[in-house]
Amino acid sequence: MNYAHLHLLLNHFPIIGTMVGLGLFLVSFLGKNSDLRRSSYIVFAAVALISIPAFLSGFGAQLMIKGPSVSDALLQRHQGSALLSLWFMEATGALALIGLWQSQRTSQPPHWNVTAVLLFSFLTVGLMARTGNTGGDIRHPEVRPGQTVTTADGTVTEGPIGSIIHDFEPNPEKFSEAVTFSKWWWTFMMILHFLGLIMIVGTVGLLDIRIMGFLKQLPIAPLHRFLPWAMAGLGVNILTGLLAFIGLPENYIYSGVFWLKMLSLLLLGLNAAMFYLAGIFEGVENLGPGEDAPISAKLIAASSLFLWFAVITLGRYIQPLGDTLRPGSN
């Protein structure tokens, strides 16, 4: 398996996933089905998570196929559209998580949130479709309509819609330069990445050890009110992490521990899904001081704690083990 495989394996999820999410979301307006609406939000959050490795693997695939047989202009165009759709995807996922959190008590997300998710998911579906298209153009000349895309002189001619979207797409090289323009800006991002880590581990870690059976005097429901702080930390870290990757992709893509870190984050997503969607959270939510959690909840809490410390460990070793996957390094 190589990056091109990985990218092809992952890159269909964001496109089809957002369409499925939007479909469920639109149907939820008919008959005001709040369960369906929550399901569509969960789909958006899950797709936002899986879009991250889909995006990252694209950088690796790009380095692999770069060469005389592939148009650089088409690669750049795909990268630009991927960048733009990624930010909209992550914003949609964040809005969906905020909506899920706020609908805990009222069973319906607030109106502003529904409007924002509608707008962002709609735009994301469109941008993702374009990202799929521009990606397909790289290797599939049979789908390139001759009149809209010409590459003989290294430039890309866009169709009417493409040319409008293209104006909003960042130039990937300039974007990377903007992230790395100053060591002070880079250090500032790393400081934020550390503070995000502390917020996540402080709040989620405390909830985990309580469910595991330590600090049992603490009731669980109020402890769970720290969750937005963990999510804010996660949001800051996804943002700063993605920016760092885009700034210096070669520092990360050849590092085996970096990919294991991404795998751990996906497993954390799966773990959280088990916790909230398999009825385990309902089983511990109302535990008061001194009450013991069921074994299933303890296992989920222990894997959460283990995986977060794995994320820290793997992140710390990206620097010394940054070359383990570089061709010819072993």
Next chain:
Amino acid sequence: MAVPEIFNTIEQTALSSWLRESTSVFGFYFILLFHTFGMALVVGASAVVDLRILGIASALPLKPLKRLFAIMWVGLALNVTSGLFLLTAYPTKALTNPDFYIKLSFIGLAVFTMRKMSIQVFGDASLDEVAMVAKGKMMAACSLAFWIGAVSAGRLLSETSKYVLYGHLWGS
């Protein structure tokens, strides 16, 4: 100002050069990993207590959070130990960097606040929750600010150091 010769002596010791030069995953980065774990424990636990005192998750009973101070002290002990190893690896780099003293000052202030809160807010059984919050508010705000300062100064160390090793300026 001349760089003290003692830094050179430390760098010549077997432990110091092993920490710097070992390619084992249990070398320098292993120590750095535990420094990060310790930070997550001491700052993470402090931040949760501070946020609770400042009004977040206010339904959470305050008194049982006293036990989080044990986690903070464990994290601090981990970081003093791992920090001494890191200092053994690069004494000149750290001790000639003004930012290192800024970091130590922030840690000193944060730990002082932590101890003060542990005694005056959580150690006084006669206080009810309202009195604990009233007494702890200023300390909680200071604690958050000091820890953010310490983490930031820590991350800035590698960007602000003048020397790598004794007699070796960066880039020379």
